[in-house]
Amino acid sequence: MNAPIAKSTKVITGNAAAAYAAMLCRPDVVSAYPITPQSELVEQLAKFHADGVLDCEYVTVEGENSAQNVVCGASMAGARAFTATSSYGLVYMYDAMFNTAGYRAPVVMVNVNREPPGIHAVCSGQQDMISVRDTGWVQLIASNCQEILDLTIQAFRLAEDYDIQLPVIVNYDGYYLSFLAEAVNIPADNEVDGFLKVLETQPERPKLTPGQAQGCGSHGIGLGYVELRRKHMDAMERVKAKVDDIDTEFAKAFGRSYGGQVEEYKTEDAEIVLVTSGSAAGTARAVVDAKREAGMKVGLVRLRLYRPFPVQRLAECLKGKKAIGVLDRSIAFGWNCGPLYQEVKAITPEIGIVPMLSFIDGLANMDITKEHIGSMIDNIQSAARGESYEEVTWLP
């Protein structure tokens, strides 16, 4: 049993917020390997465990591939399992991630966004998250320290839901959020217990049990494979409404709501919209306020759910707008644009043809400044007026 955790407000980093959230969800098994800019999270969890505050099986491993296999196996045996990584660590567990998703093991993993290998940049960037897009994991993105805590709790609720049973990644920007210290409301343990209690009322998910002959993920040739893929895909589609429902449940329990799959800011009467995710959204909100004061009808849409892609909700937000810009902290090789832009552009049939602009900024710790976002909004505005525009802009 964990030591009791009382409700408090503390100035803590995003990494510490994630560690508190994971502890509050009472994982049975934690296995993780430290890596910048995530190390503090793993150190904090290890300290909670060593101090006797967190009661779990803490499995130290020699690398991330083993960490993923440990939490996958534990989850298949019925455990609540947690791991955390970033960048090199994420791609080092790439094959194991397919297993976890394919076995429908509801592991929760934090991924602290950092540039992947190639050009050695120990720096923020969302390319790591993009590179595991098609592993079959659900992916969420947080935008501040409070949301990191809240979304990690919500991730356990989502992953283990009987209708879902999929592993979930909680992403947040390295440096700009992982090392950012803000005041965070830490709920009491019994409040989190209450929030997750609904899982106990659901049918028990299948688990591997010693002495019982069962197979999982070993074979699926031909139609068997197709059936499992279809079921996985269907569960992925159910995630969308579930994320909205969980946001509502969470608001009832804790008084904080984030809008579910996407968060809209001043979009209702907006003529132009900027779409983005993560820490840049906070800065963008401040710029939208300033542009509104200057009379510009601009709104902001923040993606909180990356996989599955919130096609229908986004279409509702973007329909009828005169021009749309998408700010990416990563690139889509082969498409000469940002990956989120590529996907927003793919919903053109739902929203109609309007000017769409891709902005690439914030690679390798480059700061997405207010000035940069201001110039993006100005570009979207002039495109909306019918002036010529560049489809893809790299900043700075």
Next chain:
Amino acid sequence: MTGKEIRLHGRGGQGAVMAAKMLASAFAIEGKSVASFPMYGFERRGMPVVAFTRFDEKPILEKTQIYTPDLLMVVDPTLLAISTLFDGLKTGGVLILNSNKPFTTRPSANLAKVGRIDATSVAMEEIGRDIPNTCLIGALAATTGWVSLESVLKGLSEYLEGSMLEKNIRNATRGYKEVEVQSWDS
């Protein structure tokens, strides 16, 4: 008081990053919204480190680095030699400096006030190691009046305990009491 932006310059191992967080905690204790983060590449002792702290009456939305600080804190005196140190300092800006030498000339036209203390010597006496950060936080409180010494000391207890807390309370209190303030008219 409107919000303020603080940029800290130190070297890996001197506690500049910790100082930025401790400052955030002190302002939070006084009911302010706070945000603080460091920016560095590869973690190495002795490498220059920059850290940022914001505080405001209203929520802080932006997650950006600080380009136009109200205050600079220089934890390592050798960093005074960086040509870009004073870049963006607002008019009427403040410098909190770890140094045993007063300025003979004004180092930046925008600089209005310097709170200077030989924080390395104080830290060697109080802690026995060159960790000047908490002494400079005390100096900041005395020089600016933005935060009380009481809140600073209370903030320290969120990061330290036992004898290290006691040593750093003495370190910060001496910074508060012994800082030498030098001003220039605008």
